Amino acid sequence: GEDVEQSLFLSVREGDSSVINCTYTDSSSTYLYWYKQEPGAGLQLLTYIFSNMDMKQDQRLTVLLNKKDKHLSLRIADTQTGDSAIYFCAETDSGGYQKVTFGTGTKLQVIP
Amino acid sequence: KAGVTQTPRYLIKTRGQQVTLSCSPISGHRSVSWYQQTPGQGLQFLFEYFSETQRNKGNFPGRFSGRQFSNSRSEMNVSTLELGDSALYLCASRTSDSYEQYFGPGTRLTVT
Numbered sequence: 001g002e003d004v005e006q007s008l009f010l011s012v013r014e015g016d017s018s019v020i021n022c023t024y025t026d027s028s029s030t031y032l033y034w035y036k037q038e039p040g041a042g043l044q045l046l047t048y049i050f051s052n053m054d055m056k057q058d059q060r061l062t063v064l065l066n067k068k069d070k071h072l073s074l075r076i077a078d079t080q081t082g083d084s085a086i087y088f089c090a091e092t093d094s095g096g097y098q099k100v101t102f103g104t105g106t107k108l109q110v111i112p
Numbered sequence: 113k114a115g116v117t118q119t120p121r122y123l124i125k126t127r128g129q130q131v132t133l134s135c136s137p138i139s140g141h142r143s144v145s146w147y148q149q150t151p152g153q154g155l156q157f158l159f160e161y162f163s164e165t166q167r168n169k170g171n172f173p174g175r176f177s178g179r180q181f182s183n184s185r186s187e188m189n190v191s192t193l194e195l196g197d198s199a200l201y202l203c204a205s206r207t208s209d210s211y212e213q214y215f216g217p218g219t220r221l222t223v224t
Contacts (some may be wrong), residue, residue: 031211042116042202042215043155088155092211099168100145100213102155 004103006089011109018076020106022089025070029091032065033100034074037086046074046087076108084110114138116205116216124222130191133219137184137205144186145213146178149200158201161186162208190221198223 003025012018024032029051035043049056049063049072056063062075072089089103117136125131137144146158157170161180178188184205190197200220204213 035215042217043204045212045214048211090155099157099160099170100147101157102147104154 004089004091004101006087006103006106008104009107009109011111012079013111014079014081016079018074018079018083018108018110020074020076020087020089020108022072022074022103023070024072024089024091024101024103026091026093026101027070029093031092032063032072033088033090033092034061034063035088035090035102037088037105039085043088079108079110081110081112084108116203116214118201118203118216118219120219121217122220122222124224125193126224127193127195129193130189131193131221132187132189133201133203133221135186135188135203135205135216137186137203138214140207141205141214142184142208143206144180144184145204145206146186146188147202147204148172149202149218150198155202158188193223195223197221 005023031048033048034046036046037043047058054065060077064073086105086107088105090100093099119134143162145160147155149155159178160168164180175191180186200218202218204215206213
């Protein structure tokens, strides 16, 4: 079955760049997503990338996809304290029926 | 547009009871998916409904069921509650031709 792995914790200083990494096993993944979850809240879709792309940039966010290594990363430029949250990587199954498999989540701590 | 709404936000039940959670998708969204989030298991897919039909189902016992109404609102039901059912239950909606899912704030269920 599908499996999505992330490191559990990342700590960065305010103003630095953050890079959150994710690996997945399903080679037929269609879309790969990054979600943000703040304490007590639901998930906020940050960005997503189609599997035939290798990069997507959206303001401070850059997503890199290495399909050969099944590795996805999210870079947050100029990290702010408001970026402190848990970040989930996710992928859709090849069936396209939106059965989304989530990673374990990476807790990003931004130090002022 | 209003976002995805879930009711109730918090719920406390006793083992053996049953519970019904409700989700109202974003207007125009016909697909509704449900997820369970626990500290131990992370985010796990429960099921997806589209046009009142269940299209996909995760690996949960039959005590977990759902339905979708003609106005796309969805309910999920958990019967014979167990302590391990304590979790944040998240609902997400999307349009039929989009891979972008939008999540509600979740219902925090505590089973005592």
